[in-house]
Amino acid sequence: MRIAAAAVAAVAALSGLALTAPQWLVFMAMLALAKGVVVLGLLVLMRTGLVSFGQGLYFGIGAYAAALLSHHWHIADAAAMLAAGTLAAALVAALLGLLLAGYRDIFFAMLSLAFSMILYGVLVKSAALGSTDGFNLHARTFLGLALTSGMERRVFLIAGAVSVAAVALAVHKLLAGDWGRLAAGVRDNELRVSYLGASPYRVVYVNYLVAAALAGLGGALAALAVGHVDPETTYWTTSGEFVFIAILGGTQSILAPFLAASIFEALRTVASQYAPNVWQMSLGVAMLAIIMFLPAGLWTLAERRRRPA
Amino acid sequence: MTQVLAAQRLKKSFGAVTAAADISLSFDSDTVVSLIGANGAGKTTFLNMVTGYLKPDSGRIQFGGRDIVGLSPRRIANLGISRSFQIPQLFQSMSVRDNLLLAESIAAADDPQAATDAALARFALADYAAQKAGLLPEGIRKLLDVAMALSSRSRLLLLDEPTSGVSADEKFAIMDVVMGAALAAGVTVIFVEHDMDIVARFAGRVVAFYEGGIIADGPPDSVLRAADVRRYVIGEELSDAVA
Amino acid sequence: MSSILPVAFDGIAYASWLFLISAGLTLIYGVMRILNVAHGSLYALGAYAACSLAGAWLGGGLPAAGSFAMLLLAAVLVGCIVGPALERGLLQWMYGKDEVVLVLITYAVFLIMEDVIKLVWGVDSLLLPEPYALPGNFSIGGLPYPVYNLLLIALALVTGLALAWALYRTRAGKLLLAVIHDREMSMALGINVDRVYLATFSIGAALAALGGAFTAPAVAVTPGIGVEVIVLAFAVVVIGGLGSLGGAALGALLVGLVRSATVRYWPEAELFSIYAVMALVLIARPKGLFAAQEARKI
Numbered sequence: 106m107r108i109a110a111a112a113v114a115a116v117a118a119l120s121g122l123a124l125t126a127p128q129w130l131v132f133m134a135m136l137a138l139a140k141g142v143v144v145l146g147l148l149v150l151m152r153t154g155l156v157s158f159g160q161g162l163y164f165g166i167g168a169y170a171a172a173l174l175s176h177h178w179h180i181a182d183a184a185a186m187l188a189a190g191t192l193a194a195a196l197v198a199a200l201l202g203l204l205l206a207g208y209r210d211i212f213f214a215m216l217s218l219a220f221s222m223i224l225y226g227v228l229v230k231s232a233a234l235g236s237t238d239g240f241n242l243h244a245r246t247f248l249g250l251a252l253t254s255g256m257e258r259r260v261f262l263i264a265g266a267v268s269v270a271a272v273a274l275a276v277h278k279l280l281a282g283d284w285g286r287l288a289a290g291v292r293d294n295e296l297r298v299s300y301l302g303a304s305p306y307r308v309v310y311v312n313y314l315v316a317a318a319l320a321g322l323g324g325a326l327a328a329l330a331v332g333h334v335d336p337e338t339t340y341w342t343t344s345g346e347f348v349f350i351a352i353l354g355g356t357q358s359i360l361a362p363f364l365a366a367s368i369f370e371a372l373r374t375v376a377s378q379y380a381p382n383v384w385q386m387s388l389g390v391a392m393l394a395i396i397m398f399l400p401a402g403l404w405t406l407a408e409r410r411r412r413p414a
Numbered sequence: 415m416t417q418v419l420a421a422q423r424l425k426k427s428f429g430a431v432t433a434a435a436d437i438s439l440s441f442d443s444d445t446v447v448s449l450i451g452a453n454g455a456g457k458t459t460f461l462n463m464v465t466g467y468l469k470p471d472s473g474r475i476q477f478g479g480r481d482i483v484g485l486s487p488r489r490i491a492n493l494g495i496s497r498s499f500q501i502p503q504l505f506q507s508m509s510v511r512d513n514l515l516l517a518e519s520i521a522a523a524d525d526p527q528a529a530t531d532a533a534l535a536r537f538a539l540a541d542y543a544a545q546k547a548g549l550l551p552e553g554i555r556k557l558l559d560v561a562m563a564l565s566s567r568s569r570l571l572l573l574d575e576p577t578s579g580v581s582a583d584e585k586f587a588i589m590d591v592v593m594g595a596a597l598a599a600g601v602t603v604i605f606v607e608h609d610m611d612i613v614a615r616f617a618g619r620v621v622a623f624y625e626g627g628i629i630a631d632g633p634p635d636s637v638l639r640a641a642d643v644r645r646y647v648i649g650e651e652l653s654d655a656v657a
Numbered sequence: 658m659s660s661i662l663p664v665a666f667d668g669i670a671y672a673s674w675l676f677l678i679s680a681g682l683t684l685i686y687g688v689m690r691i692l693n694v695a696h697g698s699l700y701a702l703g704a705y706a707a708c709s710l711a712g713a714w715l716g717g718g719l720p721a722a723g724s725f726a727m728l729l730l731a732a733v734l735v736g737c738i739v740g741p742a743l744e745r746g747l748l749q750w751m752y753g754k755d756e757v758v759l760v761l762i763t764y765a766v767f768l769i770m771e772d773v774i775k776l777v778w779g780v781d782s783l784l785l786p787e788p789y790a791l792p793g794n795f796s797i798g799g800l801p802y803p804v805y806n807l808l809l810i811a812l813a814l815v816t817g818l819a820l821a822w823a824l825y826r827t828r829a830g831k832l833l834l835a836v837i838h839d840r841e842m843s844m845a846l847g848i849n850v851d852r853v854y855l856a857t858f859s860i861g862a863a864l865a866a867l868g869g870a871f872t873a874p875a876v877a878v879t880p881g882i883g884v885e886v887i888v889l890a891f892a893v894v895v896i897g898g899l900g901s902l903g904g905a906a907l908g909a910l911l912v913g914l915v916r917s918a919t920v921r922y923w924p925e926a927e928l929f930s931i932y933a934v935m936a937l938v939l940i941a942r943p944k945g946l947f948a949a950q951e952a953r954k955i
């Protein structure tokens with residue numbers, strides 16, 4: 106119940122912000138929300154003991170699906186774009202998950218990275234999709250209602266806040282109950298899980314699908330915020346940012362990804378102004394510091410059965 | 415008295431090592447059976463073939479009239495064969511209660527919470543319910559391992575060295591709890607053991623393995639006194655020269 | 658049909674490059690169970706160091722042939738300085754941790770090194786064409802082909818054979834193999850695992866830098882050249898089986914030839930082809946071609 110109350114409060118706060126704050130803050134809030142929901146997906150995977158270094162794949166799919174909806178099929182409705190992004194990501198994950206659900210540890214991490222880089226390569230070489238420049242997207246309506254110019258992002262933020270809150274509560278329910286316990290069991294000792302009669306493969310597959318759909322939603326939201334999509338969304342650095350935010354926030358609560366993403370976005374905005382050439386280094390140092398001194402974020406990884414050397 | 419498990423002509427080799435040389439065994443629901451033998455004699459290989467961890471090179475295994483060779487451990491568990499492990503396989507980061515709760519929900523118990531409470535009582539684990547499994551003393555870990563195996567779906571329980579690693583003064587107490595719980599649940603028990611006192615006390619039938627074959631099969635009194643068993647399993651020196 | 662020869666040559670040349678960039682990665686994983694994401698930045702460091710050293714050499718009016726020695730020197734310096742610095746300064750405190758946490762740590766190191774490289778050498782491309790052009794061309798089927806690529810093939814062969822000899826025929830190599838098989842047992846037998854780790858990481862770093870140093874003359878050296886390398890090297894290493902040197906060689910050959918054929922007959926699918934090979938191999942052999950046998954767990 107506390108989580109539900111917190112979510113409602115957050116939606117209310119974000120809506121207030123959406124209606125009153127300057128455009129740049131609305132934009133930043135949208136990005137924080139978008140990245141936060143991707144990281145929520147990482148959290149789901151980490152509950153099962155897995156780290157994906159390639160959520161950029163689904164983030165990019167979500168973004169491009171949303172953009173293609175307006176660009177190629179002339180459906181300029183933001184709600185449709187959010188749905189399209191989520192669905193497209195889920196469909197691809199339904200296929201890729203069949204392979205990836207059989208892998209663990211670094212195999213899983215690096216294979217997910219490899220697939221995101223495949224999409225990157227395909228996008229960069231695709232002239233039809235704008236190659237490295239990408240292309241713009243423009244949403245003119247939301248659920249059929251026309252948007253007045255200047256109001257778009259404000260509406261997107263509210264819509265985004267509501268859908269993300271709903272999704273986050275669903276994820277919370279999933280993880281708090283039997284499924285969350287089963288996922289933790291797979292993380293702790295999947296051998297025992299199979300000897301008790303459940304399928305670790307199936308658990309990983311479902312969680313992979315959930316994480317992908319969340320990343321797709323995030324991608325579509327980010328695309329609406331920026332008004333533009335390009336292959337950078339699937340590049341390894343984007344995936345790396347999600348992992349960093351996940352570590353920063355820790356895995357203790359579904360609110361953590363969003364808080365961490367907000368901090369991250371704020372820092373990134375400042376860093377890109379004043380110190381763009383040391384941004385990656387700062388991330389790296391911060392990551393090391395968190396791993397060494399504040400491993401609470403890595404708590405779930407640390408609990409896994411140690412592999413023999 | 416019904417036949418619960420039947421193995422016919424099982425063969426299994428690992429390169430030059432014969433772990434199972436044409437083994438045929440059958441088990442009834444009424445008798446507690448102990449498998450004994452030196453390390454490498456083939457008892458754990460037999461357990462592993464029954465639970466689906468290994469596939470025999472040839473032969474059949476039937477459980478409740480159904481062929482189970484080639485089925486995955488997961489499917490075999492769902493049919494009602496459960497096992498405990500030499501090294502307890504627990505969910506380290508979760509509490510004792512959550513370990514049992516997970517086992518019961520996977521077993522699709524009608525009321526996992528109630529089943530968990532019952533298990534905690536039966537295995538005298540109630541005091542440890544909130545403790546993390548990774549931090550338990552060894553004897554309790556063993557009990558938890560068995561308690562998880564004995565979830566609501568279990569019909570045949572295979573115990574792999576249930577008292578190994580447990581201090582001498584705790585062994586009998588633990589076996590008392592385990593056997594009491596199993597028999598109360600109407601589950602057939604087969605256990606692998608090295609401690610002959612435990613075997614003598616709890617088994618109604620003993621099967622002795624040696625180099626992949628069975629050298630004795632019968633009530634504990636006769637098997638534990640047989641010359642072959644004494645030489646190859648118990649390791650006693652006999653007055654006559656060893657062949 | 659006359660295109661077969663150039664395609665095969667290209668394939669083998671690319672395979673040589675792949676082997677050079679993968680050997681260090683698989684070695685470090687095999688011995689230390691660390692998937693070193695920073696491998697990519699060690700590669701980049703090798704390339705940049707090569708540009709600086711060879712550039713200074715040539716700028717000083719010294720004989721052009723010596724620039725090759727500078728390339729080797731770059732690799733050796735990275736191996737002897739940066740390798741131990743990373744291992745002793747950071748990694749040695751992290752060995753007990755989970756494999757994935759170790760990957761995160763090397764990933765953080767990668768991020769840091771990327772920016773360090775930018776700070777030291779700037780963001781503009783560096784070029785070092787002399788060593789590439791110096792040996793000239795020869796012709797295959799009427800088409801000119803750089804002799805430099807033959808050099809690369811020779812380097813890969815020598816490196817592979819030297820590593821194999823060092824591992825299987827020397828006492829030090831046998832110690833490495835022992836640690837690969839069972840670290841705890843090796844420690845119990847009195848093997849100084851700390852020193853083995855230091856040596857392995859340094860050699861791995863040197864190999865990564867070697868790949869970078871010898872690639873520098875053939876490309877424009879820019880920030881970010883290390884990124885694609887990690888993913889490619891991982892693909893090759895996974896195909897061959899993590900920790901297997903022979904696997905890395907075979908994987909490199911397979912990927913090299915397939916890619917070369919793809920570039921010739923279906924250019925759009927180039928990047929795709931490498932990962933398609935990886936996916937296919939993994940479907941058939943989930944742990945790669947020469948994966949280590951796993952002992953019974955229960």
